[in-house]
Every structure is written in structure tokens, then in C-alpha cells.
Amino acid sequence: SSELTQDPAVSVALGQTVRITCQGDSLRSYYASWYQQKPGQAPVLVIYGKNNRPSGIPDRFSGSSSGNTASLTITGAQAEDEADYYCNSRDSSGNHLFGGGTKLTVL
């Protein structure tokens, strides 16, 4: 199916590690990208390709993939990482897909 599924909400204690996942059949063929969105702001790309970070994104953000599941890991979560996170990929027709988003709370 051409859908990407994310858990609606995840929480992490300050300084701990959290993994946000994204599931979908397209992920068996294409990498996921990950975006961070804070309230009232446009999304920001944090991970793309196999595990690439755009300039300016802290190295505590990393990506991985296995089978039909892509993961975004934040190692040593900071208060400023509290945000919504969206995964994004493509299907075989060249169309983009977005996951429903995961709200990350840093406790």
C-alpha cells in the first residue's frame, strides 16, 4: 500500500535516547526522509538518504532502515527537540508520501 504509518506520540526523558519509527511498503525500495516541525513553523529536513544530515543539524539525529521500517533516532534528546516529526518517502510512480507524524515530548 502507498501509506506511511507513524506512532502518534512518543516521549523521552531529557538526555535519553528515543527512536521514532515509520512503516510502509515503499520503504523496502526507497529511503525515508525525516522532518522536524515546531509550532507555527515550516518543517525542517533533519535526515535524508541512507543517513545524511543537512548542514546545521546536530549529530544526535541519525536515521536507519530495515525492511519496511525506517527509524529516526535522537541520541541524548534535548528540550529543543520537542516537536512533531514526519517521515517522507516516495512510491514507484514518483509520488511523495508523508507519515501521519509523531509528537515528541521531552520530559
Next chain:
Amino acid sequence: QLQLQESGPGLVKPSETLSLTCTVSGGSISSSSYYWGWIRQPPGKGLEWIGSIYYSGSTYYNPSLKSRVTISVDTSKNQFSLKLSSVTAADTAVYYCASIPATVFSVDYWGQGTLVTVSS
């Protein structure tokens, strides 16, 4: 570094056509290195891909919107545009324009977004 800026009416009546334009600066819209896309986000909800266009004119539309969407490019103005016909209240959203590098298929630059409300 690319910069994208959406423009267009913030209020559209039901059944009419929503029209938005994205002005690109810092790069050429005729570049083979990029696709140009539109994404929307209803208030309090997630992101939805609307469609994208390549410099060659090839277009890719969300199947759920395909019958109502047209994306085009104006190379003389370095702009690309979105038209969404027969709008309803469900089309009320923040609309973002975006650049997508052809090699990685991720959105690397986003416009600031513009809220379009569908209401009579």
C-alpha cells in the same frame, strides 16, 4: 541557498479555484537538479503531498487530488504555481511550496507557508 515564497489569496469561496504562486530566489527554476512541489497542512493535522513538477514539465500529483490539481512553471518569472479547483472547507490548510533535489527526493527548502481558508 534557495528561498521560496508563497503568494496568493488567503480566502477562497467554496466551489471556486484556489491559486497560489511560489517565487524562487537563489537558483533557477529551470535547473535539472530540482523538482518543485506543493504540500499542505490542515490546521492541527499532518502534512499532505499535493504534487510536484520537474523543469521538463513532467508532473506528479497525489492520486487523491489529481482530478482537481494543476501545477505549472513560469520560467520567465522563476515561479511555479498551484491551482486547485472546486474547493471545499476540507481544502482549508497552510500551503507550502518546496524544492526537492532530484537526486535525493527530499524537501530541502520550504516556503514559510500561507494559510488559505475556504469559506463563503
